[in-house]
Amino acid sequence: MIVYGDARSGNCYKIALLANHLDIALEWREIDVLSGQTRQGWFRRINPYGKLPVVELNTGEHLAESNAILVHLAQDSAWWPAQRLAQARVLQWLFWEQYSHEPYIATSRFWLSISGEPDRYRVQLADRRPGALAALDCLETHLATHHWLVGDTPTIADIALYAYTHVADEAGFDLTPCPAIRRWLERVRSIPGHLPMRTPGPPWTPPCTDSH
Ligand SMILES: N[C@@H](CCC(=O)N[C@@H](CS)C(=O)NCC(=O)O)C(=O)O
Structure with missing residues (x-):
């Protein structure tokens, strides 16, 4: 692939x-x-x-x-549950991630740590802060009583939410006050086969660089 x-x-x-x-x-x-x-x-x-x-x-x-x-x-792996309601619950977290977590935490991280011009985004960063804190609060509350986001084993909901939560510090969010999130991040990292986020390699050059 x-x-x-x-x-x-x-x-x-x-x-x-x-x-x-x-x-x-x-x-x-x-x-x-x-x-x-x-x-x-x-x-x-x-x-x-x-x-x-x-x-x-x-x-x-x-x-x-x-x-x-x-x-x-x-599909057909342990990362996607077999039961219909559990599948819907995984989708519930995936949709939530895209609507209520990623637009706040990932976007803030982009402005602060990737764009190269964080000062330009000062107003937008302040604007997204309450939404990001609400997302972290929601995750913290759920994970205080659950090992994994859905069911008793990790699913793609954990992968989707891990992606930007584990770099929340790069978005300006300290996870010290979120012990349940920190324990869950550690659980995700401990799954055999875990792969840390890499630094970019050389850019790939498309065979044809047309602009239209
Ligand atoms: N909802 C999309 C969001 C994708 C997205 O925002 N991608 C960013 C990188 S994280 C991108 O390609 N930005 C380049 C651009 O907007 O031109 C997904 O989950 O794949």
């Missing part, structure tokens, strides 16, 4: 982490989110949304949206 991703991105990291657990071999094509490649014609043809990550499956078909990719890869 080919992955177009930026190694600094938590959304892209989700795919690398699950693939490692599932022993899926990856060809990682490093695309710098700041390079403008995601707005070029070649990229829009594989993902009209213009966002990383995108995977190219063995069939040659493309699939975007990190959590949709997780659902696709996890």
